[in-house]
Amino acid sequence: KQEVTQIPAALSVPEGENLVLNCSFTDSAIYNLQWFRQDPGKGLTSLLLIQSSQREQTSGRLNASLDKSSGRSTLYIAASQPGDSATYLCAVQGAQKLVFGQGTRLTINP
């Protein structure tokens, strides 16, 4: 059974810092891994999708890496801004379904 863990559960950093969010999963037989952002009271917004054959994906200030063999992914956020404050969730795609981690609640302090 796939289990996804995100550490830390919460993170608070000053504006402008670079930061890394971590995601680990127990079953390396995945099709892809997706990072989402969730704002309070809102739905999920897809940030990056990494296929199992890829090592990383970049979008603007975001960079996600995938090490399938070790069951890890990281989301790197460069030059953080207060608008980046949200909960970030990773989800891994196995046979037929997406399994989510519990998220990292990120606060960027001005």
Place this chain on the structure above:
Amino acid sequence: DTAVSQTPKYLVTQMGNDKSIKCEQNLGHDTMYWYKQDSKKFLKIMFSYNNKELIINETVPNRFSPKSPDKAHLNLHINSLELGDSAVYFCASSQAPLAGAGELFFGEGSRLTVL
């Protein structure tokens, strides 16, 4: 344009009632889902449909009955509501031949409160 839309956004009801949540996607996707997010913010899949056919039923009580009249719509009907059904229910869709094999797009959620 809203890609995945759910109604209602908020629903407050008494225990024992029956309620429905509707979902529509205008992305032309073949696969739609219902997820439940509990009070601890943990997201878990409930159902998925591919081209109107049920693909995943994740051991959800049979008080929950999804219905897909066409591939752009997936509604969720809940009978005999219980306190533990209080949660945020998210609809999602993806363009994938198999359920869940592609990038997912989510609606904004329907917050259900059972009193």
